[in-house]
Amino acid sequence: MSDFSDDSPEVGRLKDRRRFIKQAAAGTVLVAFGGAIYRIAGDDLTRKARAEKRSDGRSRLPPGQKVIEKLRPMGGQPGSSKKSDFSLKVYGECDNPFTLSFSDLLALPQADVQADVHCVTGWSLIGGVWSGVRISTLADKAKVKPSARHVIFEAAHGYTANVRFREAIKPNCMVTHKLDGRGLRRSHGAPVRGLIPDLYFWKSAKWLTGIRFVKRDKPGYWETRGYHNHADPWLEERYG
Ligand SMILES: Nc1nc2c(c(=O)[nH]1)N[C@H]1C(S)=C(S)[C@@H](COP(=O)(O)O)O[C@H]1N2
Numbered sequence: 364m365s366d367f368s369d370d371s372p373e374v375g376r377l378k379d380r381r382r383f384i385k386q387a388a389a390g391t392v393l394v395a396f397g398g399a400i401y402r403i404a405g406d407d408l409t410r411k412a413r414a415e416k417r418s419d420g421r422s423r424l425p426p427g428q429k430v431i432e433k434l435r436p437m438g439g440q441p442g443s444s445k446k447s448d449f450s451l452k453v454y455g456e457c458d459n460p461f462t463l464s465f466s467d468l469l470a471l472p473q474a475d476v477q478a479d480v481h482c483v484t485g486w487s488l489i490g491g492v493w494s495g496v497r498i499s500t501l502a503d504k505a506k507v508k509p510s511a512r513h514v515i516f517e518a519a520h521g522y523t524a525n526v527r528f529r530e531a532i533k534p535n536c537m538v539t540h541k542l543d544g545r546g547l548r549r550s551h552g553a554p555v556r557g558l559i560p561d562l563y564f565w566k567s568a569k570w571l572t573g574i575r576f577v578k579r580d581k582p583g584y585w586e587t588r589g590y591h592n593h594a595d596p597w598l599e600e601r602y603g
């Protein structure tokens with residue numbers, strides 16, 4: 364099992380994942396977090412993930428990470444989670460800027476991507492299936508100019524995250540509205556969030572409002588608060 368993206372339905376893999384987690388449940392610990400109970404996977408899940416290799420040869424689990432079973436809400440100032448309020452502006456260094464409603468977004472080619480995500484606080488969620496539209500699809504539609512070098516993900520209340528253009532158009536990068544076949548929860552960025560799985564999870568902006576292609580880099584919310592500008596989990600680029 365690897366991180367790479369796949370356009371085909373992921374039902375088989377999902378079932379595998381559920382079985383995998385069930386088998387590992389014996390080693391599971393319960394912890395209270397933000398008033399709710401979350402399961403921290405046992406060492407067996409973490410050890411197994413660490414032993415696996417990705418298609419790019421990297422260890423499936425970046426250094427210093429532990430596997431959790433369920434996505435954990437990490438806060439932030441939410442935007443409206445109503446689909447009718449959703450509007451995504453795709454603009455900047457491109458010849459064809461556009462704005463999408465939620466139904467416009469659904470009318471674009473959809474992808475299902477199996478991707479692991481890694482939070483800088485030390486947890487990773489592995490094997491999640493995220494559905495939505497690839498950044499590369501949006502970039503093609505926008506006719507991005509060759510001068511665009513970075514992508515600024517813009518979210519409610521001024522949150523931003525900067526990603527190198529060439530990394531943002533990798534096939535596992537998308538704007539996503541579903542995890543494991545279900546609409547995102549409000550705490551996880553409903554209706555739509557960015558997803559840049561190969562960088563620390565703060566690069567995946569919740570309550571997404573805009574995608575701006577730019578020539579010059581512009582460090583975002585966490586990048587201007589002591590976190591690393593690039594954020595590669597395998598290089599442990601945690602702090603700037
Ligand atoms: N708009 C917005 N997006 C955000 C954040 C935020 O505060 N606001 N926090 C980031 C951080 S630090 C992390 S770890 C992930 C957490 O996502 P989750 O709450 O779905 O686990 O969202 C990222 N996206």
Ligand SMILES: [Mo]
Nearest residue numbers: 437482483565
């Ligand atoms: Mo975070």
